[in-house]
Amino acid sequence: MADSDRKIHDSQTLVDGNLLAAKAFAAAGVTLMFGVVGILVTSFAKRAVSIVIRFLAFHNEQSAAQKYNTLELPSGVSGPESIAFDCNGDGPYTGISDGRILKWQGSKHGWKEFAITSPFRIPKFCDGSLNPAMEQVCGRPLGLKFNEATCDLYIADAYFGLLVIGQNGGVAKQVAISAEGVPFRFTNALDIDQNTGVVYFTDTSTIFQRWAYAIAMQIGDKTGRLLKYDPRTKEVTVLLRGLSFSNGVALSEDKDFVLVTETTAAKIIFKETFMGNFGLHKIIVEDQK
Known part of the structure; x- marks a missing residue:
């Protein structure tokens, strides 16, 4: 600081x-x-x-x-991390434990597979999986958000980085897997500036992957980052580093600041957006226990 x-x-x-x-x-x-x-x-x-x-x-x-x-999930799956509605208001969409992103088609048709994040995913072994050890193969989509102008869905997958998929679904395309030469190890949450298309997202740790999240929390890992991806330039910028299990991200209504949680430190950090990584940042919520 x-x-x-x-x-x-x-x-x-x-x-x-x-x-x-x-x-x-x-x-x-x-x-x-x-x-x-x-x-x-x-x-x-x-x-x-x-x-x-x-x-x-x-x-x-x-x-x-x-x-x-x-809305009950299909039998045998769990772990909906976040939900999103597309540019037409359809959905919700949610990512589940076996690596799929599902779309709600209404009470008559229920849930339908919309997209996957792993190009190596094998339905026979992955569908219905609750095994964290399989996530590196099957994928584990966490943060979801639609760009309302393009109808593209941006996905933060714990193992496959930041991805995007068009409104027809399918296999998502990786758009960012590292920043400043440091690979993402635990891509987590995201939010989008709907005016510019810039994506704000977290990499919870540069050391531990999601399957080892309990260890990261127990030892107090502080390698988390807040980043932004600009789809116009394809550049990734590190806005904050040294965060304690960086998790949720929320952009303000006026798009002038972003909030990010430090889960293990029980803090919420305020970060100005208009000056990039030079903007003011400060703690606005802190558990004093």
Whole structure:
């Protein structure tokens, strides 16, 4: 962290993390949330309500499910990491444990295979797989996001890097597998600037792959990175490095900053986007336990 950034952080008064998180949601335009009431959720809900975000509380999972439809995955698969809707509003699409990306075709037709991330994938051995050791062959799609202008789906696959696939699906094409000569080891989450097409994404570790995530967390690995890919120039830029299990990414509504989580450090980092890797970055949420 630069000296100027450290001074900014040190001079800030630490406040309730739940309140900061609620304010971040409000700044992103969120006006309504729901959740199952519990110790963690109740504290957050109180802060959300205090800044005029409506919160619908349910007392158990069954009452929550009664308010919303449940889309059951095909038998034998699990692990939907994220969901996305295409430029026509169709979907959702989700990546699952056996390396496939599925598209919801409606209650009549259910789920259909849309794309895969591994060119080496063999359906006979991969379909329905729950074995992490097979992910390097079958693929493991994590982050998903559509470019609304082109209808292309960008995919962060834990083993195959950043990929893209057109609206007809099939085998996704790799667009980035390294940055500054350092290969991606655990490509994780992404978000897209819909004005420019720039993709912001995380590489959780430059040492450990997804199958060894528990080890990375236990030893406190701090080799994670926040990166951006520009489809116009095909260039990948490292925006932040030295992150503790860098995970989720969220771009602001005005596209002027991006938030990235450090899972094992229990932090959310704010990073300006308009100055590239020279832009200000600071901690905005930190668990003080």
